[in-house]
């Protein structure tokens with residue numbers, strides 16, 4: 001007992017010491033920066049401010065509460081890092097349209113350095129020729145409207161097997177979050193890598209672990225000059241262990257593609273090319289004026305597998321949760337889906353374009369629950385002026401899409417789930433109306449919009465056509481916990497458990 005107490009007090013003293021030292025450093029950093037021409041700030045949250053700043057991780061709702069008090073262009077010091085938080089459409093437009101080229105880079109961080117092979121993926125690559133080429137290849141080979149359309153059989157096959165597996169347990173409680181997640185990751189794998197990896201489940205859990213980690217250890221990224229922090233918080237070790245697991249799986253994917261290519265060469269047969277096949281054409285090969293190392297290819301595989309699946313799966317999960325809480329909306333969208341499929345005589349993707357209300361439901365879901373509520377951070381590449389304020393070079397810029405989507409100046413009853421608000425509204429996903437930016441805007445806008453949207457719309461149409469949904473016995477609508485997990489992408493903290501009641505399974509029984 002005595003031993004336990006003494007180790008507790010040593011630990012306590014150590015943390016207190018670290019807290020005090022870092023606190024002094026924050027204060028010093030604040031006084032070093034002249035705020036005369038900078039936007040108002042640097043601000044901190046009352047009471048908890050220092051702790052949040054020390055953790056370096058302010059959630060989007062904390063930013064919004066601060067913006068209410070301090071204005072929509074806030075200057076903060078997150079640890080050592082000067083950060084501008086943008087919480088209004090007017091300033092978002094300044095960052096992502098007027099000065100888009102200046103804010104088109106991403107800040108470096110420990111995750112992108114380790115897991116993404118020194119930021120050589122698309123998401124974190126610095127703005128420049130390498131990023132441009134990679135993005136172009138992914139658009140042409142995977143994400144353009146025509147390529148997305150060509151993956152229709154993959155999506156339909158995956159959806160039929162999802163419906164089949166749910167039907168086999170109809171009437172009992174299922175973990176819908178898990179089912180949606182698995183099929184969304186499968187669609188991405190089959191479209192981008194030709195098939196589901198043998199290590200599919202392990203790959204998913206590795207990505208999830210990385211996402212979870214990226215929400216918690218920002219302390220390291222907030223004090224970049226204190227490299228020892230990565231060691232004492234064990235952040236580096238943890239990330240390296242995640243990387244080793246991911247690396248084994250990704251190397252296997254690459255090897256299989258190389259083997260397939262040599263087999264096809266030997267037999268002189270033609271095979272369909274997927275994204276990895278195309279990336280391999282640039283492998284250590286300057287012929288096309290652009291060369292990729294194996295590590296670069298792994299970074300892209302990681303990007304597509306994670307960014308391509310996590311976002312859509314999260315959106316489907318939130319949409320189902322909101323509809324369980326709003327049965328009026330669920331009934332209305334089910335009526336539409338069932339009427340369209342019945343009239344067309346087939347339950348497949350071709351009818352989705354006619355489901356106008358379903359599209360409004362998806363829009364409203366992404367307003368209240370943008371998959372990446374703070375978009376992805378930008379970095380100012382050169383000194384720039386916004387609204388008379390000077391933004392120094394290297395400032396990190398965070399655009400709070402979540403707060404903008406709930407701003408009462410632009411949205412009536414902003415906290416309510418009302419898909420009808422988008423009826424006849426000019427607000428779309430293209431990043432031209434800055435009151436609504438779930439996919440971001442400007443040069444770094446999400447390139448996977450078409451791929452992602454169909455992966456939200458089709459599962460919803462299938463789940464709502466084939467089944468009615470109710471909460472497990474004893475669980476009430478008001479019991480549904482809407483708390484969000486806190487990371488780059490924002491899922492519900494709890495998985496969604498529901499009971500499916502079969503409605504019409506004849507289309508899958510005919511197969």
Ligand code: HEM
Nearest residue numbers: 123307308311312371372376439440441444446448451452
């Ligand atoms: C509902 C689905 C999705 C949502 C809500 C979403 C949202 C976003 C957002 C907010 C950004 C940051 C944009 C910015 O900084 O302005 C982004 C970037 C990105 N997304 Fe998506 N995304 C989705 C689906 C996808 C899919 C399916 C893919 C690929 C298969 C994808 C790949 C990417 C990539 C590669 C970037 C980085 C772009 C760059 O930095 O140039 N996303 N996404």
